[in-house]
Amino acid sequence: MTARVGKSAADRTRQKILALIRSVPHGKVATYGSIARAAGLRSGARLVARTLHTSIGLPWHRILGAGGEIKLRGDHSIEQRLRLESERVTFRGRRVDMKRHEHKFAKRSPR
């Protein structure tokens, strides 16, 4: 029973990342990097990706690489694109039109 709810710093970071991912609204997208920064990580994009990959029930298709690029490979990238297009997210070549769809996170609470 790995009932992890946030003991270690790593777990708290994970919870924070999960909350941010869940906060991206329908029709909008965010990047691994922006989420990492919103979570207070200097450069934890890879961690965001890992979290996304090891969790379920998240709007995973709304998370993209820098510049709005889909970073998945093969069929998965196709599914992601279809899911995005089904919520009216538009593309410019093979990247999402970030100009129109990038979700801005509120600045980190000036604690």
Added chain:
DNA sequence: AGGGTGACGATCA
């Protein structure tokens, strides 16, 4: 304890 590994990102040739 140490080293390898990502759904990454920025930078440089």
Added chain:
DNA sequence: ATGATCGCCACCC
């Protein structure tokens, strides 16, 4: 635009 490199963070042997 493409490929190599280095930095980052947590996880998995």
